[in-house]
Amino acid sequence: MNSSxxxxxxxxxxxxxxxxxxxxxxxxxxxxxxxxxxxGQQWVVLTQxxxxxxxxxxxxxxxxxxxxxxxxxxxxxxxxxxxxxxxxVWTQMVQLGCDRSSILLALGGGxxxxxxxxxxxxxxxxxxxxxxPTTLLAMIDSAIGGKTxxxxxxxxxxxxxxxxxxxxxxxxxxxxxxxxxxxxxxxxEAIKYGFIRDRSIFDTIEKRFDxxxxxxxxxxxxxxxxxxxxxxxxxxxxxxxxxxxxRLLNYGHTIGHAFETIQEYGGxxxxxxxxxxxxxxxxxxxxxxxxxxxxFHRAQAVxxxxxxxxxxxxxxxxxxxxxxxxxxxINGKLNFILIDDIGNGLVSTDVSEDDIVESLQxxxxxxxxx
Ligand SMILES: NC(=O)c1ccc[n+]([C@@H]2O[C@H](COP(=O)([O-])OP(=O)(O)OC[C@H]3O[C@@H](n4cnc5c(N)ncnc54)[C@H](O)[C@@H]3O)[C@@H](O)[C@H]2O)c1
Numbered sequence: 001m002n003s004s005x006x007x008x009x010x011x012x013x014x015x016x017x018x019x020x021x022x023x024x025x026x027x028x029x030x031x032x033x034x035x036x037x038x039x040g041q042q043w044v045v046l047t048q049x050x051x052x053x054x055x056x057x058x059x060x061x062x063x064x065x066x067x068x069x070x071x072x073x074x075x076x077x078x079x080x081x082x083x084x085x086x087x088x089v090w091t092q093m094v095q096l097g098c099d100r101s102s103i104l105l106a107l108g109g110g111x112x113x114x115x116x117x118x119x120x121x122x123x124x125x126x127x128x129x130x131x132x133p134t135t136l137l138a139m140i141d142s143a144i145g146g147k148t149x150x151x152x153x154x155x156x157x158x159x160x161x162x163x164x165x166x167x168x169x170x171x172x173x174x175x176x177x178x179x180x181x182x183x184x185x186x187x188x189e190a191i192k193y194g195f196i197r198d199r200s201i202f203d204t205i206e207k208r209f210d211x212x213x214x215x216x217x218x219x220x221x222x223x224x225x226x227x228x229x230x231x232x233x234x235x236x237x238x239x240x241x242x243x244x245x246x247r248l249l250n251y252g253h254t255i256g257h258a259f260e261t262i263q264e265y266g267g268x269x270x271x272x273x274x275x276x277x278x279x280x281x282x283x284x285x286x287x288x289x290x291x292x293x294x295x296f297h298r299a300q301a302v303x304x305x306x307x308x309x310x311x312x313x314x315x316x317x318x319x320x321x322x323x324x325x326x327x328x329x330i331n332g333k334l335n336f337i338l339i340d341d342i343g344n345g346l347v348s349t350d351v352s353e354d355d356i357v358e359s360l361q362x363x364x365x366x367x368x369x370x
Contacts, residue, residue, distance in 0.1 A: 117148030185271030196345030
């Protein structure tokens, strides 16, 4: 194990198994860490301009160590997750001489990881790829589990593949340059694990919210990241193709995705949309008597600590329309994730349009104390 790696979380998937390695400063040892995969082939780093400008030395270090490596830059926002950009990247890879042995290294947040994974899954019918996540959301969620995608106007992530990386290399040191808003929105996915699986994550966020957001406490940050990675790895290894348990990871996402789609991915960050979605899901869980008044108010109180932009007016019929197209619907039945305790998620097919509309009203009229 390289000296900077403090934890290794295995993700067991038979021949597609891989490790999630976590360590502050890991990026300065990338040349060594990647050496087992380097056979002199062409490598491509997929990234965005802001990340390239901040972390060019990471790529230069690989060049100095003898890697044949070039960089492809895509737009710095969600618009990069588009089939036209995928085509641009495929074309540039052909021009760089990439063949089936080439390796794509996705250096960025969920946008780069999702697009990079999709490009790797499809270029010459699939080439290896490695995730080097640079946002908290990517470190604890999107880089793990092999979901890759591009968006359509009709909805997010509607075209994609399940395609696992060869490794996920997490250096929480990247977070120092991440804007506060992104850190806060990324924590949405950590608290989601708290709601659906591990109450201790919820408790930690409840007690140490400010320390987490300020990124000052390395041990605390490592603990939350490693716990989150473990939960994601366990769930994916039990249910790679989302026929059962993996659906729990959609807590807050059904309505959250609708918000993102309606705002055309422009207004809200993914995590912010999910935070609103979790407020709605908590509301419905409470309305159905699954959680007590006390748990409901405690859960909402923690969610209210996350600074969120105003949602504005959303037409409920538009939200219902997008929700009805959700990929997780089976035979027209909505699969909605609720909780019956903090730390225990469940799949419900018993959430009606009225439940959703009522939760939207509760969350959007007060936008605070629901
Ligand atoms: N595949 C999955 O399982 C999965 C799960 C959750 C979310 N997602 C997807 O992830 C995407 C959101 O990802 P995200 O929240 O990481 O946002 P993002 O990838 O859009 O990154 C946010 C911004 O931060 C910049 N950035 C990234 N790292 C930085 C750093 N270290 N320092 C400074 N700036 C940095 C990026 O260039 C970008 O402008 C959405 O498209 C969502 O659908 C996928």
